Amino acid sequence: MDTNRNTPGGNQADRTAAPGPVLDPREQGAAGILAEQLAQGHVADAVERLNTLSPQESAAALALLPDDRAVEILDKPELDDPAEIVHFLPRDRAAVLLEGMSADRVADMLRDLEGTERAALVARLSAEMALAVQRLLSYPPRTAGSIMTTEFVSVPANWTVAQTLAHVRRVERTRETIYAIYVVEPRTRALVRAATMRRLITAEPGDFILSATRETEPVTVKPLTSREEVARLFRRHDLLAVPVVDDARRILGIVTVDDVLDAIVEEGTEDVQRFGGMEASDEPYTELGFGGMIRKRAGWLCALFLSEMLTASAMQHYEDALERAVVLTLFIPLIMSSGGNSGSQATSLLIRALALGELRLRDWWRVALRELPTGLTLGAILGTIGMLRILAWQEFGFFDYGEHWMLIALTVGTALVGIVTFGSLAGSMLPFILKRIGFDPASASAPFVATLVDVTGLVIYFSVASAILRGTLL
């Protein structure tokens, strides 16, 4: 690995050595100009440029770049479809670049390649890299194992500060971070302490490395720890990296803060999309094809539609009442949406409180006890507004609700109290129920809650109506 990352590789030197197969001779010129632009400036800008090109064009330009620059570009998680680009590179050149990349990015890329091509590339990697990649590929997505890198710095506990610094200087180029240094038991290689570069450069060179470590047990995670939990630990302890250890406390890799940032943003996107009532997608909106878009949306939409059909059944059940008092139908959309809205508010609050670890499953009754008075109060507010609306329209002659208009206003007001209370309670309990039966609480979406509340809302409305209007309208 060292050899590749250290290759000074001038632009000139490399261009003559560039492999030809993928390049149409007429394109060499355009690719050459592009390569020259990509060789300068921020890597992020080069990545953005490549994202606007086809994989073939990108591969042609990358082939002309010095190794270290090409590796830097391929190593950025923001590069769209690196697997596609690598696919268009000559295999040997591709293997050289992969060897220089960080193992976690190589693993991500290989995931997207088909079996035979993946095997051909892995066969060309060093034994060390191939092993690291294979191990990373074995961890399920969204776990610490799947986002960790195997390129970290560790030193035996019997080294001095000076020895450690010399080692860091030697391996710096091939490590994702050198700011966290892990001190291991020399024989078992079990993690003992973590040192920071801060402490190291201010410590006495002759001291043992252990004297420059924190006295507390280092924070660690297991390879199967969820990335959400990893993110929580980073925030809690202001970490730049966390070691992933096995049961014998041997370090398997580290998760660095840049990967955690990406993971948090991805989780945020998924949370919002699932809350919007669709399958979550990591892919940017612009990348999602028409078919993919329909697949992501149709499933949930149909499921919600089928559940919502219960409202039609409920309405059929009350058909008699509807025929006798058509005036009741006027308020159905208003009343149902209020239940859905209050439920959606409660769900959004609870999803985040559970995701951030502010509440645990056992706190459900505490939440229920808070949502009950909250729902009653909110319902009373909306109920009052609703009644005033009916009174005002009747008084000012905008609409005639018939001779029993006061009873109708009372029905609407009372139903609103019941429905908003039920909405708040149902919306707040849903994330707990999902968590209890093993789902992600964030699968509770606003449309899901609304659907749940709608059917019950109709039942509440017609029950209230039949209690209040019996003998008059009904």
Add this chain to the structure above:
Amino acid sequence: MDTNRNTPGGNQADRTAAPGPVLDPREQGAAGILAEQLAQGHVADAVERLNTLSPQESAAALALLPDDRAVEILDKPELDDPAEIVHFLPRDRAAVLLEGMSADRVADMLRDLEGTERAALVARLSAEMALAVQRLLSYPPRTAGSIMTTEFVSVPANWTVAQTLAHVRRVERTRETIYAIYVVEPRTRALVRAATMRRLITAEPGDFILSATRETEPVTVKPLTSREEVARLFRRHDLLAVPVVDDARRILGIVTVDDVLDAIVEEGTEDVQRFGGMEASDEPYTELGFGGMIRKRAGWLCALFLSEMLTASAMQHYEDALERAVVLTLFIPLIMSSGGNSGSQATSLLIRALALGELRLRDWWRVALRELPTGLTLGAILGTIGMLRILAWQEFGFFDYGEHWMLIALTVGTALVGIVTFGSLAGSMLPFILKRIGFDPASASAPFVATLVDVTGLVIYFSVASAILRGTLL
């Protein structure tokens, strides 16, 4: 500042010097035991422990801790209400601790104190700290200026690597990070380049510092750059810190990755809560009082309720049709919720795409052109299911929709295509419209979209019905 952060302060030595005023003599024992526990282990654990106590108890225990540990604890953003705790500390002791803290945390804390107390504390701070804090307080919340720290490392461009390292060793204790070192023009103090500790420790000590910097212009932000934009830059360039510069490129402070992590998570919470249709709140669910909860939720709930009243007006408008064909009312909840659901999906997709910078305002027509066929397809799917449902119920005798049941099925199916298409279009355009008129696109909530779509949905439904059923039912 150096003096405080460097105070070795043993637990014993400090306890005898602890100031008494706030301490009830009977409590000294309990506070002492607590202080002993707080002095050990992870700071994060100490913070969590204090969060379960009253501000008085916390202050009593903190007063017994060595300065550096107390500073470490107060410096953690996870500590609830540090201002309350400081309020119960003797002023002089409080000023000593504040002096040791990072300026950005002090500013956050002072924001929560009332005027006279704030002034009394600021008067006790060193001129340097007071100036830094006052400057931070002057930036609006959610900007780079408000989350930056003024404790960074910068060196003149004419220094050598060895000089720089010696300087870093000297100031390490008082700097939030030493991994990013900013090289400034010696005379104007304008930012020239950024160096990393990585490059520094591998560079030749005799070389000029400029030789150890990246050749590219450092990434910078302005004090009024939004924290969302700052987060985007961190992800794009895998940064650990970014300098905040004025128009003359003088560094005002730096934003570090731990503050960005917190900011991203806060933004995520706000996005979900606003999408759920309520005012966003940074406060954990458990901390939000009953009154605060009602305030956060009632405003939006009432606004949505008032808008949703338009559905009652729309229904009143179609009262004649309703009286003639009560069967139409059966499908109102089903049809309206489908519009709201498809709108909510589209909004959630677009909110994130805009927040992550995947799309810009000018891309609105591109999105509209994609949502149109998507909405038509989704509507056709739901429409087909809806028609099949009516046919099945009629065929199997579950319900009798009357002699014109096929026309009713056609009405429901056609209306669904129209409403789902309208929902997808309206849901996807709403975030663009909000952005265009200067609001955060994330203010578009699921209930907001549902309300928008509901009224139009009713109009579409009754228009389709009158077109298809004219001469038969209507």
